[in-house]
Amino acid sequence: MIKYIAYCRRSIEQEEKQALSIEAQIAELKEFALKEKLDVVEFLTESKTAKVPGREVFGQLIKKIQQGEAQGILAWHPDRLARNSVDGGQIIYLLDTEKILDLKFPTFWFDSTPQGKFMLSIAFSQSKYYVDNLSENVKRGNRQKLRRGVYPSKAPIGYYNEPRLRTIEVDRQTATIVQKAFEMYGTGNCSMADIQRFFFKKGVRRKKNDKMLPMSQVQKLLSNTFYYGLMKYAGEFYEGIHKPLISKGLFDKVQQVQKQRGKPRKQAHNFPFLGLVRCGECGASVTAEEHFKFYPSTRGKVAYVYYHCTKRKIRQPCSQRYLNSVEFEKQLRELLAKINLPKRWAEKWLEKLDQEQKTEIGRVEENTTEINQKVQTVDQKLGRLLDVYLNQEVDLLSYQQKKSQLLEEKVGLKEKIAETLKNGNDWFEPMREFINVAAEAAKTARAENNNQELKLLVQKVGSNYTLLNRQLFCQFKKGFAEVFSFGGSCGAASDSLQNPIWWA
Template sequence: MKCHFCEVNMIAAFAYARVSSREQEREGYSIPAQRKLLSEYGRAGGYSTRHEFIDIESAKNPGRKEFTKMLRLLETDDTCRVVLVEKTDRLYRNRADALAFETLIEKRGVEIHLVKEGRVISKESRSQDKFMHDIHVAVAKHYVENLKEEVKKGMREKAEEGIYPGRAPIGYRNNPATRTIDVDPERAPMIRRIFELYATGEHSLITLRKAVLNELGLRLARSYFETILKNRFYLGYFVWQGVEYKGTHQPLISGQLFDQVQDVFAGRNKPKHRKHDFAFAGLLKCAHDGCTVTAERQKGKYVYYRCSHGRGKCSLPYMREQDVSDRMGKVLKDIYVPETVAETIVSSLDSDRARADSERQKRMEATQQRLAVLRTRMDQMYEDKLDGKIDSADSSQSCRGSRWGSPTTSY
């Protein structure tokens, strides 16, 4: 028969259990096993579990969800002052959480019952127990820090072997069996096509996004296209901790295609088509809003200039090209260059041209002299070959050396 009197006189307690991950739980660090241990301890010691707090996450950093809830209750609930936990490293592995509990112990009279360690940490605990607890906290923190260093070391060694230690970008996929990066047969062709489309120079990132959606059915954010197109991972390289490594993964594009795409970004490969040649195209800006003044032909023969309305509607009226020309003529007419200044400019230009012609002539003469020496050597080698002084292999190698050394000059 259940004893209600005993239940009423039992001391209220919180039970806390934790594993770092679902994998760890499956490997034997069972939450049910911890709960059973704490329940048996509580019954034997006269403690009634008010609430169970269970976390399935690492304790290396502060901020665990259930742990935080437990701390808040301990700060406000005056009826519960006992926490039951399997051992120190189940409760915390970082100094911040340990300090939080130390504050609760000193100010709120909280007790921590470490069941497997057979120790109770409270305000009245012996200094030796507190000292041993501090050692357990330090060991738990050291374990986390050492594990972090080993993980970083392992990832760096993996990177040095040419294997990307992170999550593969789109177009590739991580192979959990071999722990390598494989080409994604479904999306890799899409990535190649994205590079090919942008390399033409006919697309902005906005129009590229639309083209890819229409042609490939792939929907990506506009900013992500820039990330893809500038990622050297698709070229066979990757960056890890600020260092670039040559990867063992298969490149999806050629170096030539990647360079073409970067040229488009730099503005070196964008086609500059101009349907009409307008006299003042690209030279004028709107005085009202600072936008470019653009030109357009109307009825096939009349040219008008107007604001491009880059910042919305503008009050600048349409202007005929003849009117713009007349106004520009009046402005230029008032510009006067003194004759002495003009003569100085012309003299400077003539001097620069003469200096450039002189340097060009010197380079031509030096090149001709070098070419004559090389031809003489080649003729001598040919005669030596006929006379049997050198064999065919030596002759071929010498000729190749001469060709490699031949000057290439542009004037």
């Protein structure tokens, strides 16, 4: 009498959502074996896909058959046994060599004749067809998305996957952090590790353990063209319909900095505010210097940083003395902390700004028709290029090269459009930036260990930083100066906020 081994399998992957559960398969097979009076010596179960060869339990099954422990296999359907040509072929071969004498399926009739084997091989290849078709469908879905300009994968940091519309939208909270990271790195004053720490501090972390993003991920983020509008998928570039977070100009700058930074060079880590301040007495630049003090019994060697006038102006004698870095930083932070726009004001103004901009954009859009036509021409070229490629008149490499060339041209044109739009309402962006900076300044000034971020803020809100008699002064830039009506240099905070004349 033939001994059977029952084999039950269900993949945990998406593809077999409708397949019978392993428990159900066991129950069905037991009932079937009873009815057919089959001698089942063993039940083997496995929860792996049969798309690719290399299933462990399936391997045991074959081995047991080869060793003569059983001569028959019982399974729910041929597709439980094999969904790839290697495993299917193996079963057929075992039938040919009479190691397997019989196969039983409740859902498929088989007998070991040439016709039976032929039918079985068709059942196997049908299962293979199903799998192939499935991945083809996934690919097709992806291609359609790409054609629509939607990234068919998980949205990068700064965006999220909109589940209903199946688009990629800006995640306001993380988007500003990503923007700032690009800006900071673009200045050339930050290392990749600075950006890594910056992300961590702002709460952009690894999901699984709340730790810092790996350096490789930070690096990848800073070279991801997605952020200015081009998405790379499977080695090719596509134009996205998602809203860019940064300009191509900033992106290029960041790439350049990355390239330069690849070469090792000395870092002035302790002097983050170098090149920012001039001497209030003689006008020479203020530099920083490191000194060490030795405390034999307590702290050992301790470094102190001092900011002082370089006294380089020969004709201008200067009597200024140094200021230590702790005091320097404290004064700088105090200056910036005065910029404190209440949050609800900021929100109100941003809202109003959005409204005004919308009406303005409508007016300007009419002026961009010509560039839009150029964009259409590029689109047509892209279409023709695809045809030529599909007709195999050009090879893949030249196709890709030409394609990315055209896409870059298109991005350039689109930026031009954006610029034209901006020219019509060029005060919106600075205004928005101004409000955001003004609302965030005090918070940034009060945070700890954020010198790089602080420096960026320092450059944004003020100029003419001077050091006189160990006191730091500055001129707030337009807008900031008007809001606080400091009349040039900063003394005390004013309460003119309650009366923002400049808004009109």
